[in-house]
Amino acid sequence: MIRGTPYGSAGRAIVRHVSDPHLHRSPYGRPDQESWQRPGTRGPAQPPQPGPHGGRPDGGRRPPPWTPPGSDTGPKRRNPLGLAALAISSVGAVLACLPVVRPVGWLLLPVGFVLGFFALFGTNRKLGAALSALGITLAGTSVAAVVGVLTVDNTFTVSFREGFVNGYSVTSGRGSPATAAIRDPAPTRSPEPAAGPGSRAQPFAIGRTLTFDEWDVTIESIDLDGTAAIMDSKYSVDPPDPGMRYALITASSTYRGDGSARAQHIHLDFVTDSGVVHSWSDKHVMLQNPRHGGTELYTGGTHMGHGVIQIPQDEGGLLRVSDMQGDPMYFVAPG
Numbered sequence: 001m002i003r004g005t006p007y008g009s010a011g012r013a014i015v016r017h018v019s020d021p022h023l024h025r026s027p028y029g030r031p032d033q034e035s036w037q038r039p040g041t042r043g044p045a046q047p048p049q050p051g052p053h054g055g056r057p058d059g060g061r062r063p064p065p066w067t068p069p070g071s072d073t074g075p076k077r078r079n080p081l082g083l084a085a086l087a088i089s090s091v092g093a094v095l096a097c098l099p100v101v102r103p104v105g106w107l108l109l110p111v112g113f114v115l116g117f118f119a120l121f122g123t124n125r126k127l128g129a130a131l132s133a134l135g136i137t138l139a140g141t142s143v144a145a146v147v148g149v150l151t152v153d154n155t156f157t158v159s160f161r162e163g164f165v166n167g168y169s170v171t172s173g174r175g176s177p178a179t180a181a182i183r184d185p186a187p188t189r190s191p192e193p194a195a196g197p198g199s200r201a202q203p204f205a206i207g208r209t210l211t212f213d214e215w216d217v218t219i220e221s222i223d224l225d226g227t228a229a230i231m232d233s234k235y236s237v238d239p240p241d242p243g244m245r246y247a248l249i250t251a252s253s254t255y256r257g258d259g260s261a262r263a264q265h266i267h268l269d270f271v272t273d274s275g276v277v278h279s280w281s282d283k284h285v286m287l288q289n290p291r292h293g294g295t296e297l298y299t300g301g302t303h304m305g306h307g308v309i310q311i312p313q314d315e316g317g318l319l320r321v322s323d324m325q326g327d328p329m330y331f332v333a334p335g
Contacts (some may be wrong), residue, residue: 022200036156079122082129085115089133093140097147099236105144200271203331205320210330212323214257217266220304222319222334223248230308235286240310246285249312249319255297263303264293265324268310271331272317283310 044237083268092108095101116133119125156328198204210217223229226248231237240246246269270278294306322329 072299076126077123077124078130079119079127079129081115081122082119082125082127082133085112085119085128085133086136088115089113089140091138093136093144095236096144101146102144105140109137109141109144116129121314198328198330200318200331203333207333207335208332210321210332212266212328213325214255214261214322215263215266216254216256216321217321218252219265219319219321219332220249220250220252221248222332224311224316226308226332230285230287233286233288238283241283243313244310245313247288249292249309250304251292251307251321252302253292253297254302255299257299258300262293262296262298263305266293267320267322267324268292268307269320269322270311271320272315274315276312277320278309278311280309293298293322 088108092105092112094105096105096109098105112133114179116130116137118134119130120127127219162177196202198210203221204210206219206221208218210219224247226243227246230246231239249268251263251268253266255261255263257283268280272278287306287308288307291304291308294305297303297304316334319332319334320329321332
């Protein structure tokens with residue numbers, strides 16, 4: 001008993017010292033324990049509750065990462081400047097194609113382009129509206145330019161074309177088109193003949209050939225009520241002024257000079273019974289081809305075309321035909 005007691009007690013004490021879990025317990029718990037199970041650690045005191053559908057407590061989604069203000073990595077925001085540019089460009093493109101409000105559209109198109117350009121540089125902004133504004137501006141400008149050329153104002157087009165043609169004399173016998181001389185100012189018309197065939201007292205009938213220095217002109221017809229026929233044109237034609245109407249004249253011209261020229265040197269005017277002269281240049285009207293004086297002719301060439309003069313609604317008169325020199329001057333009575 002004496003031999004076994006000390007050794008037996010010591011053995012039991014050693015075993016108890018080694019096997020007792022309370023002797024070497026870590027103040028932070030076991031490594032396999034969760035943070036909420038470990039004493040002395042930071043974290044929730046209770047286990048996290050499951051999600052509404054039994055999944056992860058956060059619902060299986062993680063919040064987006066935090067981004068500092070002004071950073072371009074966050075979600076894109078609306079671009080008010082781009083939206084304004086898109087609206088202005090769209091309205092400008094539509095108005096630029098309409099005859100009456102065309103100037104307003106041409107003013108809005110560059111404004112929309114500038115706003116769309118600056119809208120591209122917004123910080124963390126959506127660029128779709130700005131890019132659309134730039135595209136609509138460019139496309140609208142192209143379409144409006146084509147529409148403007150097709151429906152250009154008659155007065156400007158005819159004035160420019162006829163002023164250019166009448167201002168230069170292009171004949172191969174007097175110089176090439178590159179060295180054409182500018183025409184002198186129109187001389188004062190000579191007094192009309194008081195009597196004789198072709199005068200105002202004895203006008204020629206329709207179909208008579210009128211002879212000038214380099215031209216033979218024949219008046220084929222004179223329609224004093226040609227408003228309906230003139231308005232039925234592929235071009236945009238303005239109606240006659242109040243109390244006025246359009247007279248439609250058809251004439252054929254044959255060139256007998258050197259080189260080439262146009263019959264626009266032949267002037268068509270209308271003299272009313274009360275003595276008032278109405279010129280073809282008082283109100284320009286764009287007619288469908290063929291147009292009098294619009295075709296270049298060489299020696300012996302003949303062309304038939306139309307001319308328009310605005311005349312009073314309730315007054316007759318005579319057609320006066322002359323060249324740019326004003327002499328001779330012939331009068332033709334309507335049929």
